[in-house]
Amino acid sequence: MTNYPVMFTFQDTVSGNGFLSGIEIHGRAIIANENDGKWWVYGVHPGGMAHFGDSVLEAYSKFRESYKTVLFDIAEEASNFEAFKAEVQNFYWECGPEEEQRWDTALEALRSGAVTPEAPFSTFPRLTPEQRACGVEVKRLDQAASSSFSAKNNVADTLALPLAA
């Protein structure tokens, strides 16, 4: 079974209790075809989530959808923006003791040529992990001046495979 390390970017806007928030993450996940025949996406950053599908892209789509519902759940439970921001950051950074090592091992297999990406991975954009550093940004939007909003701030979802550094 091959573990594919992937990098992704999601940008969302979430309403909470008395606030509107913009969340942008540059995440990491492992995608694998498990013994059940399904493709699974296992979150590394954010950890604490996974989803599956009959194809890589279906699994990714469901993972994306699940991520958004987690943000909605956090928003529902948070009494204010500060609590929401803290919990989203915890959710993003918290990761199992071996998950980053699993991602690094999968990356090393790609770098060494031990793994040759099959479709659709072979069609994904390739970026170095340094070009897409891990990170999460949680902004309060409802108190921002309207002049700070710009179409230039819009970020499309992306899914990429890491290149050697």
Added chain:
Amino acid sequence: MSASVSFRDIENMLDICASGWSHHISKHSRVIKFNGMVYRNFPKQDNIELGHIRSMCRHFGILECAKKQIPGL
């Protein structure tokens, strides 16, 4: 068809491998907590696919123990 396990069996596994664990139901998921960590998107249904269990157990660092309780994990 994905292999699945009842939540009752998962509760039994967690009692052994993650003593002190707790959970609550959010609007979209089951939120499971253990040792200061949170697994946020565990499914709410009664039968859970092995991949979700594997993911949660890796998150909590209890996979080896869990494998002894849930065959096929």
